[in-house]
Amino acid sequence: MSTVAVTGTGIVCAIGADVPSFTTALRAGRTGVVGTADGLAAPITWWSFDDAVAGVPEPLRRRAVRAAARAPQPVRAAVAAALQAWTGAGLPGAGIPGDRVGIVVAGHNLTARYTHELYRTWQERPAYLPARFALHVQDTDHVGTLSEVLSATGEGFTVGGASASGNVGIVHAARLVAAGAVDCCVLVGAVTELTPMHHRGFAVLGALAEPGGDPAAACRPFDRDRRGFVPGEAAAALVLEHPAAAARRGAAILATVAGYALGLDANRLADPDAAGQARVIRAALAAAGLAPHEVDYVNAHATGSRLGDETELASLHDVLGAAAGRPWVNATKALTGHCLGSAGVVEAVATVAQLTGGFVHPNPNLDRPIDARIRFAGPGPEPARLRYALSTGFGFGGINTAVVLARTADGG
Amino acid sequence: MTVFEVVKASLVEVVPDVDPASVTAGRTLSDLGCTSIDRAEVVTLAMERLGIVVPISEFRDVNDLDRIVELLRTHM
Structure with a gap:
C-alpha cells in the first residue's frame, strides 16, 4: 500500500x-x-x-x-x-x-x-x-x-x-x-x-x-x-x-501512515469482539508490510472500560502472538479522557509526538495491570526509539479500526 | 442606547472586520460586507437586545440601516 x-x-x-x-x-x-x-x-x-x-x-x-x-x-x-x-x-x-x-x-x-x-x-x-x-x-x-x-x-x-x-x-x-x-x-x-x-x-x-x-x-x-x-x-x-x-515543496515529513484497516462486527451493540478487532489489526499490519515483532509501540484504544480493555488485550495477543510482550503499550485516554469522535486523531497526534520525540508517555493510573505479559508504560515517561506504531480505535456498533504510523527513515 | 446604536453594535459583533466608524445612517448592509445571513443575525440580535419581536417576513428584504432601524422602532 x-x-x-x-x-x-x-x-x-x-x-x-x-x-x-x-x-x-x-x-x-x-x-x-x-x-x-x-x-x-x-x-x-x-x-x-x-x-x-x-x-x-x-x-x-x-x-x-x-x-x-x-x-x-x-x-x-x-x-x-x-x-x-x-x-x-x-x-x-x-x-x-x-x-x-x-x-x-x-x-x-x-x-x-x-x-x-x-x-x-x-x-x-x-x-x-x-x-x-x-x-x-x-x-x-x-x-x-x-x-x-x-x-x-x-x-x-x-x-x-x-x-x-x-x-x-x-x-x-x-x-x-x-x-x-x-x-x-x-x-x-x-x-x-x-x-x-x-x-x-x-x-x-x-x-x-x-x-x-x-x-x-x-x-x-x-x-x-x-x-x-x-x-x-x-x-x-x-x-x-x-x-x-x-x-x-521541501516540507518536513513527521511520520507516515503506513497501513490501516476498517471492519465491522455485524453487531449493533456495545459489545467488543476480539476476533473482529484482531482482524483489522492483522490487516493494518499486513498493509504496512509488518511482521508482529516489528511493532514498537501500541497506542491502545483502552478507554478504561472493564470489558473493552480486556477484549483489546485478547486481540493484541491473538495478532502479536509471541511478540505480544515486545511493544510498549499506553493509553492516551488516561490523560485526555475519551474524546469519542476525535479520539483516533488525538491519539495519532500523541503517537506522532512520541515517534518524533523518542519517548512513550506514562500510564499514570496503571497501578495493578490486568496482564503481566504486556509491556505497559509505567508511571513515568520512557525513552524509546520507536519506528512503527499501531493505534487502535473501536466503536459501538462493532466498528473496528487500526492504523499503523511510522517514523520516517531519516529520523524525522 | 438608541435603536441605531443597538443595530450598529450588533453589526460590529457579527462582522468583526467592519470599521465601526463606517457604520453610519444611509449605508446598506451589503456595502458593509454583510451577507444575507449576517443581516438576519444582526436583526435577530438587535430584536433580542431591544426585547421586541419583528416577524421574519417583514425584514426579509430590508437591506439598509435606516429601514432596519425604522422597522425595529415600529415594533417597540
Missing part, C-alpha cells in the same frame, strides 16, 4: 492548547480529568479562540475570525487545531491550488450540546433563535468553515464511526491522498460535547466511570480497578500529503 505523509499536527484539548504543550503534558503523564456538574470529564475550559489564532499569519487569521469567532466551541476548536497543523506544515504561502486541498472531519452528532443549550431559549423566546442556527446545527458546519478559512475547494465531508471516528477519518483522508483526489488533506477530529442526557445514557449502560475519590485517578485503562471511561473534549488535526508532493 502506498504510504501517505503526515506533515502537520494540531490539537486543542484538556491538557494542551497546542502540540508543544500537549507533548509536555504527555511526557509528564498529566491528566485533564476533573469533577464537573455533569460528572467526571476532561473538558476544554480555559481556552480562548482569539488567543489561539492571535499568532496566525494574515490573511488566514482574519478569515478565521470572520468565519469562526461566533461559531459554537467545537467549530472554533477545530479551526484552531487545523491552523496549527496547516502552519506547522508550512502551508501558508506554499501555493497549493485550492482544488488540491481536501477537508475531512471525523466525528458525528457534534451539535448536541449547542442544541441542548439553546433549547431553553427556544422554549421561552423562539424569535431569538440565532439566525445561524440552521448552519451551526449541522455537523458539516465544520467542513464549510474549515474550507472557507483554508480556501480549500477539493473534496470534503464528515465521516462517522462512533468512538472509532478518528481512525475512520485517517483511513478516508489517507485514501483521498493516495488515490490522487487531492495533494493535501486536512483531517480534523472534532470535539464531541456531551449533555447531561448523554452522561446519563452512557452511565445506564455501565460505560462511564462514576464520580468518587480523586478525579485524576478515575480513568484507569488496563488497571484491575478500572471502572469505565471518562469523557474528554478535543479537536485534533493532521495534514496528510502525498510524499512526493511534500518532497516537491
Whole structure:
C-alpha cells in the first residue's frame, strides 16, 4: 500500500492548547480529568479562540475570525487545531491550488450540546433563535468553515464511526491522498460535547466511570480497578500529503501512515469482539508490510472500560502472538479522557509526538495491570526509539479500526 | 442606547472586520460586507437586545440601516 505523509499536527484539548504543550503534558503523564456538574470529564475550559489564532499569519487569521469567532466551541476548536497543523506544515504561502486541498472531519452528532443549550431559549423566546442556527446545527458546519478559512475547494465531508471516528477519518483522508483526489488533506477530529442526557445514557449502560475519590485517578485503562471511561473534549488535526508532493515543496515529513484497516462486527451493540478487532489489526499490519515483532509501540484504544480493555488485550495477543510482550503499550485516554469522535486523531497526534520525540508517555493510573505479559508504560515517561506504531480505535456498533504510523527513515 | 446604536453594535459583533466608524445612517448592509445571513443575525440580535419581536417576513428584504432601524422602532 502506498504510504501517505503526515506533515502537520494540531490539537486543542484538556491538557494542551497546542502540540508543544500537549507533548509536555504527555511526557509528564498529566491528566485533564476533573469533577464537573455533569460528572467526571476532561473538558476544554480555559481556552480562548482569539488567543489561539492571535499568532496566525494574515490573511488566514482574519478569515478565521470572520468565519469562526461566533461559531459554537467545537467549530472554533477545530479551526484552531487545523491552523496549527496547516502552519506547522508550512502551508501558508506554499501555493497549493485550492482544488488540491481536501477537508475531512471525523466525528458525528457534534451539535448536541449547542442544541441542548439553546433549547431553553427556544422554549421561552423562539424569535431569538440565532439566525445561524440552521448552519451551526449541522455537523458539516465544520467542513464549510474549515474550507472557507483554508480556501480549500477539493473534496470534503464528515465521516462517522462512533468512538472509532478518528481512525475512520485517517483511513478516508489517507485514501483521498493516495488515490490522487487531492495533494493535501486536512483531517480534523472534532470535539464531541456531551449533555447531561448523554452522561446519563452512557452511565445506564455501565460505560462511564462514576464520580468518587480523586478525579485524576478515575480513568484507569488496563488497571484491575478500572471502572469505565471518562469523557474528554478535543479537536485534533493532521495534514496528510502525498510524499512526493511534500518532497516537491521541501516540507518536513513527521511520520507516515503506513497501513490501516476498517471492519465491522455485524453487531449493533456495545459489545467488543476480539476476533473482529484482531482482524483489522492483522490487516493494518499486513498493509504496512509488518511482521508482529516489528511493532514498537501500541497506542491502545483502552478507554478504561472493564470489558473493552480486556477484549483489546485478547486481540493484541491473538495478532502479536509471541511478540505480544515486545511493544510498549499506553493509553492516551488516561490523560485526555475519551474524546469519542476525535479520539483516533488525538491519539495519532500523541503517537506522532512520541515517534518524533523518542519517548512513550506514562500510564499514570496503571497501578495493578490486568496482564503481566504486556509491556505497559509505567508511571513515568520512557525513552524509546520507536519506528512503527499501531493505534487502535473501536466503536459501538462493532466498528473496528487500526492504523499503523511510522517514523520516517531519516529520523524525522 | 438608541435603536441605531443597538443595530450598529450588533453589526460590529457579527462582522468583526467592519470599521465601526463606517457604520453610519444611509449605508446598506451589503456595502458593509454583510451577507444575507449576517443581516438576519444582526436583526435577530438587535430584536433580542431591544426585547421586541419583528416577524421574519417583514425584514426579509430590508437591506439598509435606516429601514432596519425604522422597522425595529415600529415594533417597540
